[in-house]
Amino acid sequence: MVLCQATCPHCRTVLFIPADWRGLLLRCKVCGQVFREAIPSAVSAPLQVNGHRNVAPSCQAPPRVANVSPSVAGVPPVAPVVSSAVAESPPTFPVPTNLSSGLPASAQPGQPIASPASPLPASTALGNAPSAPPLSLYEQILLRRRRLRWIKLGIAGMLLATLALATVALWPLLHPTLSAWRSTMEQVFSPVQVTDADEAPHEPSGDTGQGAANTNPTQPGSVRPAKPSGGQKRSFDGRALLIGIQNYFYLNPVNSGAQVQEPGGAKQAQYDPLGLRTFRRRLVNMGFRDECIGELSDVAEKSPSPPLKASIEETLKLFCEESRPQDSILLAYVGHILVREGKVYLAPIDAKLDSPPEKLVSLDWVYQQLGQCKARHRVVILDVAHLDPQEGVLRGKEMPLDPEAEKAMARVPEGVLVWLSCSANQFSYSFGGYGLVGSVFFHMINESTYTGPDIQGRRNRAALEKAEPYPEWDLPLLRLHTRINTEVKAYLKSLGGLVQEPKLFGRLGAGPGPAPNDPLAQAVTLKLASLPEKPADPAFVDLVLQEVRARISKGRQMYANALPPFWAKDVEKYKPDYADMNALKAMLDNKPLRKAVFDALDLLDKHEQQLRMSFLADSNVENFRRQVMREQENLAAADLDLSSFKEHLDKVRAAHYAQETPRWRANFDLVYARFIGRMALYREYNFVIGNRLRRDPTLQNPEKNNGWKIVPAERVQEKEAREWARQRDKVLEALLKEHPGTPWEFLAERERATSLGLKVEEAKVSP
Known part of the structure; x- marks a missing residue:
């Protein structure tokens, strides 16, 4: 095997390599850099060592010696160029002592070795290694792939770090969703149905x-x-x-x-x-x-x-x-x-x-x-x-x-x-x-005292065992009061510093507990208020609520059993002249004022469904502003419908109000006040979304919220809306004076307490 010396151009370390590795890409074992060993124009004859190993005469003992290996296995080896002046039977001479450390173990000092036929070129002398030739296209591709691999690993690491930081920041928001998903998975895969x-x-x-x-x-x-x-x-x-x-x-x-x-x-x-x-x-x-x-x-x-x-x-x-x-x-x-x-x-x-x-x-x-x-x-x-x-x-x-x-x-x-x-x-x-x-307070009470067999229940039981018993009454609710208070404060702090x-x-009192033979505690009885006089028939009240489409909340019909009692003597003159709603609808063609009431309610319901009360944030600000503008355009069309129909209501009132029964005069006034209030609400809505959402659609707390809700407020901001609100209140005040002690008084008072102001609040909205 022929050994030749090579010098790393980066760290200047002299290396010994096989002669057939010349011209290949090599990696230095000292500095790790890749270089190509140049093929000299003429190489002297190798030296015979012990008859079976050859060392080029230029191989001298270097200051530092390291092994090398070809960097790219796919590059074909280049055979060394051997001088024609190599003697077949070279004379022998003693090996110099300063070269013995760099020779193989079989070549001992004093042993005869082959003498070179001609010296190596000066360019191959120690410390003056030839410069590496340029890399081939294939070798450049290999190096580029290696660099790309490290770049991809770096990008993947940064993405994982970013994901970890985002998870930590959004954990309070993700925790309820993950808990619900975990509970669902436990129900699906658990053999026990948990209740x-x-x-x-x-x-x-x-x-x-x-x-x-x-x-x-x-x-x-x-x-x-x-x-x-x-x-x-x-x-x-x-x-x-x-x-x-x-x-x-x-x-x-x-x-x-x-x-x-x-x-x-x-x-x-x-x-x-x-x-x-x-x-x-x-x-x-x-x-x-x-x-x-x-x-x-x-x-x-x-x-x-x-x-x-x-x-x-x-x-x-x-x-x-x-x-x-x-x-x-x-x-x-x-x-x-x-x-x-x-x-x-x-x-x-x-x-x-x-x-x-x-x-x-x-x-x-x-x-x-x-x-x-x-x-x-x-x-x-x-x-x-x-x-x-x-x-x-x-x-x-x-x-x-x-x-x-x-x-x-x-x-x-x-x-x-x-x-x-x-x-x-x-x-x-x-x-x-x-x-x-x-509320957040009661939610934390219910969450902390849940002790079912799932993961959350096991965690709560472990926390319950670690908590100190409450001195007077060791009820789990009291034992966990410190934890519950802390969780309430921490949760609200995570929602923007609330x-x-x-x-x-x-402090609780003390006393002896129940004896084994004591009877069980008395069952709790709800004692409802006794009525001082005869109440109005609930069917009568329910029919009134259907006629004016009264709702206890959005989408939920109001019924008599959820209202305070009304007395029969106060509603005597308001008895209907029809049996039920079907009979009422059959006579609407001959009753213009009653028909106008139902038409007004239909129009209010139609546009109430079109009123958008939540907006999902969009990273494209201009696109979001176009969405808000479309809502304002739709609102303008709805406001035009209401304004036109109000003129019709005014004409019907002037022509038929005096001829109607007290019941339907009260129904008309209540719906008319609600109609005016809706017109005020639309103007307030247009003002709020235009000044808040179109002007600055930026979330202040994007970790918890993903959009905005239009919610009621105490004060009306838009000038024209305030004027409509005052007109509504005048109609309601007249209704309260004319129909005391009746369902219309209750509904008018409730309508007057309903705010017409609006404001924009950040919230978590459904996509």
Whole structure:
């Protein structure tokens, strides 16, 4: 084998290579650079070493020696050029000592080796290596591919790093979606169907916790919990009263009512606007018997009824009187509060902003009832001062928690613990668009106390075991209160720096628990208000609501059982001259004013469906502005239709109003006021989207929101819209004076409380 020396042009290291590697691409083992060893024009004869290995005479012991290998295997080797002056039998001479370290092991000092026929060219001397020739096209392609491979790896690494950072930034927004997807996958692949009834109840030791959940006795095939035997000990006898109001008559609705799916529950979404339905199931799994949980609410799952002042007071009074010393009670209220001269009042469903104290439920009276209650444990949850920024204020105004109200709530009776959803000057936020169950506060309560067999339930049980027991009553709800408060604050902080800090006031009392032979706790009874006189027929009220198409909320028809009672003597002169709606429609051709009312309602419904109340953000700003302009053009056509039809209504009113019955004069005035209000709303809508969305379509919080919603506001901004709003209020005030104590008075008051102002709010909207 013939060895030749080569010098790396980058690090100047002298290398020994086989002679047939000359002309190939080589990689230096010292610096890692690639170079081509030049083929000399003339190479002297190789030297014979021990008769079987040859070394070129130019190979001398270098300062550093390293092995090399061909860089590109596909390049054909080039045979070395051998001088013709090579002798067949060269004379022998001793090997120099300074060369022995660079020779193979078989060539020892003093051994005879072949002498070269001619010296190597000067260009191949040590330290003066020839320059590398240019690379061929094939070799350039190989090098380019190698560089591209490293570039691709670098780009892939940067993309992965960007994806990781985006995931961390968007995690609060992605977490609910991923949790729902994970629950769905668990339902699909798990052999066990998970329901709320499968939740594993907390089982503390001693007499301060709660026992296993009992079966719901109201369900078919279930058995009422039997009286424990003499050797069995009950941890507590719990009773709960849940009071919630969503659809206030004259105040802003509490929550939009998100369609949600219970973790691990049925696939079909459930309607739980206040979170009380889910909370009821949580209480059952904490040890409360189902019949010992009463729910007084207009959106209750069973027997909804409007929480009027008398109903709230009588039910609460009976609830406290029936509680025994060994019982543990819980009172939850979800709704608005009003402050009058430093005193706090719970707002019943028919409360107004200017309602006098005698029409409200005094918090001092509630505390008095709880203070006189004999139950050993008394817990109150107050979820008040509600606001959903993505829904706006439809009626009334924004009402953060008054500082005086917080001070009044902190003055709790002895032995009562109060859990308040927010602090002074704060709101209890709701985000129906994010799929939360009730307010953020109640959503975190329901999420943290879920203990089903899926992943979320196992995590909650682990957190429950780590949490310190609550001293007086080791209820999971109280054991986790610190975690729940922290999660509420953290979630709202992630939504653009919103602030909500729940608080606890007071301290629980103590007392002996139920004895094994004690009877079970008394079932909770809802005591509705007794009527002082004969009410109007509900069928009469329902027919009025159908005639004017009254809705409790968007898309939901209003019915008599959701309204306060009307007295028969007040509606005597408003009896209809037809049997039902079919008979009414048959006579419309001969009743121009009634026909005009139905035509006006049809026109309002037609254009209400065309009114776009949400916009999805677009990275192309000009394209988004064109979308807004198209909405304004459609709105201009709708406004023209309304303006033309208003002239028709004015003519019909002048010609036929006096000849109609009081019932249809009231119907006409109500629909006419609604018609004028819609015209004001359209002008306000055009002003808002033109000045906000067309001018600056930039999201301030793109991590949480993907668009905008047009939501109600207290103040009307557009000048012409304010004038139409004043005309509407004049018509409604006349209606209130002419028809007191009737459904038209209620509807007119509700219409007047509905704001015509609009504003733009960032939100999470559906694509």
